Amino acid sequence: MLMLTSVLASIDFVELQEMKEIEDTSARASGDPEVVVITSPRETTCDMSGDCLDELLAGDPVNFRAYLRNSGDADLDNMQYTVEIYTNDNGNRGDIVTDVSGNELSWTNSNAVCNTSPSCQQTVLTQGAFLTGGEALLKDSLGATLSWTPSSGSYFVVISVSSNVLGDPGNNELSVAVQVRDYFDVEVDLTWLDGSGAPVSGSVDGSGAKDFQVSVSLTSPGNPSMTIRNASVSMTYTNLGSGDASSFTVGHSSTVNIRETTGSGTPAQTGTRLIVGSNGLNGSHVGVAVGSVTPSSVSGEYSVSAVLSEYTVYGPHGTSICGGSALDTIYCEKTVTSQDWADEYSGSNEATIYGSLDVFQDITLTQFQIWKGLDGEDPEVFGSLGLDITSSLSPGDYDLYAEVGHVSSSSSILYNWSVDFTITDSEGTSTVVTANSCDSKVDYDNSQLGAPSVKTPDAQMLVYACASVSMTEGEFEVEAEANLLGQWDEDGLTLDDKIDDMSLSNNKYSFDVEVTNFAPQILSLSLVPDSVTADSDKTSFTATASVFDVEGDQIDYVWTDTAGDEINCAGSSPDQCTVSVDESMVPTYRINLAVYDSYGASDNTNGEITVLNYDSFTSPAESTLHAEYEITYKSTGLSITFANASDVTDVELPGYDGTYSSVGGMTISPSTTYDTKDIMSQTITVAFDNQVDATSMWLKVGNLWQLLATGTPDEFNATSSSYSYTWGAGESMFTANTEFHLFGGVLSQAQAPSANISGFTAVPSMAGGISINWAIDGTMLSEDEVVVSICDTDPQCANAYESSWNSDVSSMLYSGQNTVHGNTYYVTAAVCKGGLCSNEATATVVADKEVASVTAVDVTISESGENWVVSWNASAEDSDVASWLVCYLKASFTASEMSDLVGTSACVSADSTTATIAKYSTAGTYNVHFAIAPVDVVGNIAPTASSDNIEYSRADDNTNPDDGSQTTETEASSGVPTWTWGVIGIVVVVAFVAGAFILSRGDDGEDEGKDWDY
The missing domain is CATH 2.60.40 (Immunoglobulin-like)
Structure with a gap:
């Protein structure tokens, strides 16, 4: 991509064309499932003394109720809800609870709101509506009421909603902490018996002996195996001629443990006791006794009363009851009375039946709810x-x-x-x-x-x-x-x-x-619009609250400002507050809302709105030109200084040919500049007399120019015309001493160079480099340059690599240090001058730094005369492998060391999977090691360590073709004195020893710092 650069690109402190990125998200209507409040079970609260409100009782079924609604701005046709029970670990949510079968206590209703099957319980939940129209009793997908039978402990009940509509995830779940305690109830029942021994409902009349039955039963839902022993019932007989026993001890006779020290190895002591409660077989023993009374012949009314007086419980009651050491856990029996038993419903511990010689007049309350x-x-x-x-x-x-x-x-x-x-x-x-x-x-x-x-x-x-x-x-x-x-x-x-x-x-x-009252809840607080501008025509906003109260109480709204002072709201209803803003509220104004129900319970929230400031500045009347500067920003205190600027003559303007002189100018200096995030908009207007022949307005910073407006000016008033320019949100302010100039005449548009790029190529080279070549069609002028631009992955990248070249250069190499293997690079080139460019040539290149993962296998090395023939097979067929490189040494070597050998005589190239290599000519015996590496089309090599070797052996050649005489024919005719051969022999011996020493350094060994003998 070729970057057309602006003249102001180098002005770091102005950055006049800097744009703030704003994500444009269109408003879309959407449903939003929300859990508003859980009404059952209620959260357990305990005071400092340990007394708790809204405790649950172990074994008593619990249903779940909640207010679930669609808080979005579109209907919902899909919603599910889930109820889960978690342990409460010191105020933190622990593991999900499981039942006795190991099943998680989690229930999901997939049919709460849907329209896809007959099982759907509600087909649509309109915006703002509550599921079932109000408080919902939560059910499963088949419509059965969800029920939890808790055991004692501390838990979190979590209710959540879900939907295929995303909505706000922050309102999808609520939880309440609950405590569950064990309880039990010992109940005494008393009834008359008829002649057959069957219970009689109500009272009896007449004289003669009357039989009765007293029974004691135990209810303990949270501890089904609980029992009590030797339950004793005190009897009272009123107005009877004769009564029965003063007390009865009831229960099922059983042999049970009466004392045991756990872990002691000593058998538990046993005894016979009367048991009331669990029989160990999912049943329960009821203690029953039968008695008889005879009414008095003189009194008309009589009664029999039974009151539970004491019973015994078996358990680890501590050393004060069981004795023994504090280190031991001792189980023993403890007798309790009404003073210390923990019976939940003491009202059931007594009963009375009535009779009369005549009719006994009696009605009874049989149910109350x-x-x-x-x-x-x-x-x-x-x-x-x-x-x-x-x-x-x-x-x-x-x-x-x-x-x-x-x-x-x-x-x-x-x-x-x-x-x-x-x-x-x-x-x-x-x-x-x-x-x-x-x-x-x-x-x-x-x-x-x-x-x-x-x-x-x-x-x-x-x-x-x-x-x-x-x-x-x-x-x-x-x-x-x-x-x-x-x-x-x-x-x-x-x-x-x-x-x-x-x-x-x-x-x-x-x-x-x-x-206990549920406090009201502020479901939402919306501020419209989301920003206002002081000193403009948009100086007010309206806050609207949505409040929910379980009991539907009358709600009082209290609106306060940032300082906590109550606002005298202008609004059509109490849930709305319209506020007008001024400069003192810039840049952010917070409005607070507290709501109260008729019981004084409350909720509160706040909302913040962006408050912008609008300022307008005008040049003094005596100025040569008339200038106006307007700014909307998130601050206050800006001031602007205006001054006449000297006209400029014969200046070059970017993008235009020739020179130009201004017909008027003004210097404008802001007292400060603000961060781009605090600037919403700026507008500069320069007005001039209609007699001034102005055709464009330019901004000048230092020696750099930028065109702001050109063409026919606007009408400012009856005698003046003007040019205006507006900077958008997020653009920088101009700095002090910035000049605005008017130019007259016709601007001559600059032209791009006439020379063009031709024969443009960009291809991958070794090690990830990119080789770029071009030719020029036409003649480049002295100020023309070839601009090469390279983008990684994105052809429109913001930070392209750019380089410029004069007419003497026609190629370049983009280093592989700047590339990533496999990435695509977009390369462009054009002849440019002053930001204007000729045709743009383009090419796409994939950086290549690696060879395909192919290796040489099945390697064989054989001798053929004075050559070694090395053959191999490729581990896989891959078009990336263009050739092979075979390197060899008289010692083994690593992949890194092979890289050092590339380009030396120790390596030969092979276009096929066979290479012929000339043997060494020196004498000696040693192993020659070989490494074979694939080479791709751009010359990348995948070095490898030597893996195969062959033994090389060559003896000294001492043969002499003479007849056995001491001097060969060649020697006699050589003209060399005989004594010189002795000297030559000595030199040869020395050379041989030195050569042997050098060769020994090249032998296979463990020395990593080898000096190779090629």
Whole structure:
């Protein structure tokens, strides 16, 4: 490629034509899947005392709920989500958790959003919309609800989304840290038995002996193998003529270990104990005892109560319980009572049954739950009768649901009933809602409580009550109490309100509830436009926030400036703020946003906008010319000085022939210059009287010139014309004392040289070099030059190698030190003068520094008279191998040493795979070593070490053709005195010894510093 150089290319401090590279990325609408918030499970939080909120219970199934949305600006028709469970290693995400079968706890729903199969659960997620319209209960690809049954430990629950649309990877995943703790519950149950020994539901009446059954069971989901021993239940008998035992110890009799020191080698001590809990076979032992009481003949009501008093647990209880050394791990038994057992639900540790000589009037609360989202597809339930609520709730609306059962000793009696739902806050303020029907969890109209009859066919033994309530953030007790309002007379259609519930202990249940608010989240903050210019017509921008709140609370927006002062926003809604900028905000202005919900929870973020400064400067009125300079930049404080410039005469202008004189000029000096990244645009305008015959405007720095504008000038006003020039973003400012000149007349365009390049060749040469040759068609003038340009790989490279040559040179070698083997080089040449060039000749060359990987194999060396014949085969056929080089010595040599031999008489070239080499003529016996290397078309050689050899032996030739006389015929006729032959003989002996010494240095040996004898 031939570079057309500008006159200003050498002005390092100005670089007037320097352009800033800006990647032009067109805005494209795109969907963006986002995990906004995880609502279930909630993150576990613990205070300094170790009390934790939102702990999970081992063995209790956990579902996953989250808000997933499309936060992009186009619809999504493809989205998947994944739920994964990782260990929590001191606050860092550890390994993914596996179940007992070694399967990773990871679930993916590939059909969350798609339109490719009937299994797709949603076909499109429009921009800004949430999956399922709000909070999503996460499911698998078949639509089954995801469920995790955790073991005790600390974990991270990670929920992520994916799509074939890239979107923003920074919002694709969220995680919450949760703690799971083991728990167990010991439950006491008490029931009457009928005559056959079967349990009786509810109360009994009548006189005579009454049998009852007390049972103790153990629930431990996180530790299925857990057992307790010798569970003791204290009994209380009220208003009975005779009772039974004051306590029962229950369980399944088994022989078990009662003490053991691990690792001691001593067998464990065993004993017989009554076991409640695991039977070791995926079943459970329930401890049962049967007793009997006789009602008093004078009292109408009586009861039997059972209370768990103690039980024994087996385990490593420490030296304070088990004794022994602290170095030993000792298992032993420990008896616990209500003072120190860790039973999760202590309310289940006691039970009472009732009876009466007459009818025992009784109703009971059989179920109580709190529901959320019953009007949606995936409602959520909290708590149950006998089970506490361990997770916190969000502020909002809930449905309270209760079931009331008829447990009177006579099912034919009908009761009028109601349920009082009471919500008491931490200040003790209570709100009571009374209900006797339900239209949420179930559809139920009020009816009498009891067995249906002909006159009252709608009566039910189990009835339902529901109430809708709203709870704000805080701590509450939520209670349900069943009320027996009286006995209904279906004959007289009257209510006897004097009939009371004889047992109120089974009428109510309550939950302690922690209602915790989710803080609002700022999903996005956009600033439009992304830059503004002070002192211009674009001095304001608008910030718009997108905020999400799980509970849908009213959101307050607080906008502040960089200093933290609140902004008096101009905007159409609270989520928008329009701000006007001034020079004090250059170059960057930060706007801060804090949002608050009705509970004071908050989120905050900030956005930054580029603030540019626009300045305009005008020359003084007394100036010969009128000049205006405008600049938009990321700074302030610039000042400009204008001064008249002296006209120039008879100057040469680049690109034009001849000389020219200016008709006006002005010197302009900025007080400073700024980095190119801080310059957005610059414009210079020079105006002149219409009488001035100006046809072009030029910039002058030192002795260098650049054309800014030419042709017909613009109309500036009624009496003046002007030329203007604008520099774009990222271009340098001109420096102090830069001159702007006007020239008149017609500019004569300079012409390229008339001489042309002909016969242009560029071919690879040895060692990666490029041999370049050319001829000239025509005559080169004294200022003409041949410019050769070489680019590596890219024909339009920015930093080409260039060299210039006069008319005396017609070739050059581009050194292989500058090339890379196998790279393509683009070579151009042209005859140039002053940046104008004639025709451009081009060639493409691939640098060649290596020979193909071919070696000589099957080498044979034989003798043929006074020659050695060396033959071989090529290890592979390759067109790159043009010939071979055979080198030989009286000693072995390395590949590097072969390189030193190239070009000497120790190497011969062969066009085929056979070479004939003349033997040595000197006497001696030694091995001659040979190396054979391939040579490519450009002369590259792949040197190799010597690998084959042949023995060479030649004796001295002492034969004499005379007749045995001491003097040969040749000697007699030679005219040489006889005594001279003795001297010659001595010289020959000396030469022979010296030769032998030299040859000995050439023998095969271990000396690497050999002096070769050729």
